[in-house]
Amino acid sequence: MTFPNNFRIPTLDENVRKQAQEHIEQLTKPPGSLGRLESIASELAAMTGKLFPDVSRPGIIVFAADHGIVAEGVSAFPQELTTQMAMNFLNEGAAINVFAKQINAQFQLVDVGMKNTIDAENITNRAIKRGTNNFYVQDAMTKEEAMEALAVGYEEATNMIKTSNVNCLIFGEMGIGNTTASSAIVSLYSGANPLQVTGIGTGLSEEEVRKKANIIQEALRRRQPDKSDPIDVLSKVGGLELAAIAGAMLSAAHKRIPILVDGFISSAAAIIAKNIQPRCTDYMIIGHLSKEPGHSAAVQVLGKKPLIDLEMRLGEGTGAAVSYPILQFATAMMKEMATFKDLANYH
Numbered sequence: 001m002t003f004p005n006n007f008r009i010p011t012l013d014e015n016v017r018k019q020a021q022e023h024i025e026q027l028t029k030p031p032g033s034l035g036r037l038e039s040i041a042s043e044l045a046a047m048t049g050k051l052f053p054d055v056s057r058p059g060i061i062v063f064a065a066d067h068g069i070v071a072e073g074v075s076a077f078p079q080e081l082t083t084q085m086a087m088n089f090l091n092e093g094a095a096i097n098v099f100a101k102q103i104n105a106q107f108q109l110v111d112v113g114m115k116n117t118i119d120a121e122n123i124t125n126r127a128i129k130r131g132t133n134n135f136y137v138q139d140a141m142t143k144e145e146a147m148e149a150l151a152v153g154y155e156e157a158t159n160m161i162k163t164s165n166v167n168c169l170i171f172g173e174m175g176i177g178n179t180t181a182s183s184a185i186v187s188l189y190s191g192a193n194p195l196q197v198t199g200i201g202t203g204l205s206e207e208e209v210r211k212k213a214n215i216i217q218e219a220l221r222r223r224q225p226d227k228s229d230p231i232d233v234l235s236k237v238g239g240l241e242l243a244a245i246a247g248a249m250l251s252a253a254h255k256r257i258p259i260l261v262d263g264f265i266s267s268a269a270a271i272i273a274k275n276i277q278p279r280c281t282d283y284m285i286i287g288h289l290s291k292e293p294g295h296s297a298a299v300q301v302l303g304k305k306p307l308i309d310l311e312m313r314l315g316e317g318t319g320a321a322v323s324y325p326i327l328q329f330a331t332a333m334m335k336e337m338a339t340f341k342d343l344a345n346y347h
């Protein structure tokens with residue numbers, strides 16, 4: 001299994017964007033009065049190439065994996081929690097299950113590298129390895145493993161698009177320790193000091209956050225990831241689920257499916273995807289601003305502005321799911337509002 005390097009990401013349809021903007025100008029409201037709903041609608045039109053974009057069939061894929069870096073004491077929770085939460089997803093008890101139901105989304109859990117396997121029929125078992133290595137002492141994985149994890153994400157997104165006909169995608173993650181990998185990536189690409197982009201994750205104390213940031217700083221010094229080579233970055237400090245999300249985003253962008261990006265970890269993965277194929281960010285909307293302090297820096301690297309800020313920091317795709325109705329509102333505005341021409345009939 002290799003990561004496809006021959007896929008193209010189409011340019012946005014600027015003609016349709018212009019038509020959409022013209023249509024929005026005709027709607028029965030003062031120009032610009034629906035604020036960002038207007039730019040979201042024309043953005044979705046440019047992404048999909050459709051004047052009346054449709055995002056009515058959302059899909060959520062959660063990628064789960066473990067992280068060797070937890071041996072350094074960087075998380076408030078033990079590694080076993082990754083698998084326990086994966087079981088929770090399968091039993092539909094997690095926040096993302098509840099939210100997926102609220103928005104009528106297809107849901108799929110993919111094991112891309114948990115320490116412990118789960119034998120159940122509603123999980124997709126595609127583990128590349130049983131957790132990454134501790135990147136404080138050695139590379140997280142080989143470049144080949146990073147490429148394989150990218151390929152898993154790419155294939156799973158392609159699969160959901162084909163089999164469920166989804167037209168909007170959310171990628172979530174579960175992985176104790178993954179905020180450490182994400183902070184390393186965001187520090188590298190934003191140029192911010194690890195202290196500025198490291199947060200409490202699942203709930204560290206202030207003192208523990210400082211220790212976590214120092215570990216990240218020293219790990220970056222030891223590993224020397226080459227930021228011009230995103231596969232090198234993934235292999236040195238990355239996570240298997242981060243690689244899979246990056247691959248899944250590239251697949252969605254290739255097929256012109258709007259991507260609703262979740263929080264800190266998903267945005268770190270989006271930065272990797274951007275460095276593989278810069279145009280993929282054209283198909284991304286950042287659902288929410290995570291409370292993790294590094295998320296603002298990540299969003300800046302992506303050149304985006306999140307839709308909402310509910311001070312969430314859960315991951316799983318939850319922030320994106322909560323923001324999804326905003327996309328529905330934007331598309332309904334386009335399709336259902338009357339125009340000033342219609343008004344002329346009222347006299």
Ligand SMILES: O=C(O)c1ccc[n+]([C@@H]2O[C@H](COP(=O)([O-])O)[C@@H](O)[C@H]2O)c1
Nearest residue numbers: 075175177179201202263264290314315
């Ligand atoms: O997405 C976010 O913004 C986010 C922020 C903080 C924590 N998380 C979740 O918490 C886990 C990682 O936290 P930690 O402290 O173990 O690195 C992982 O399962 C993420 O889904 C997620």
Ligand SMILES: Cc1cc2nc[nH]c2cc1C
Nearest residue numbers: 077085174202314315316
């Ligand atoms: C309980 C729990 C749920 C999560 N979901 C995503 N990351 C998580 C981390 C913890 C600790």
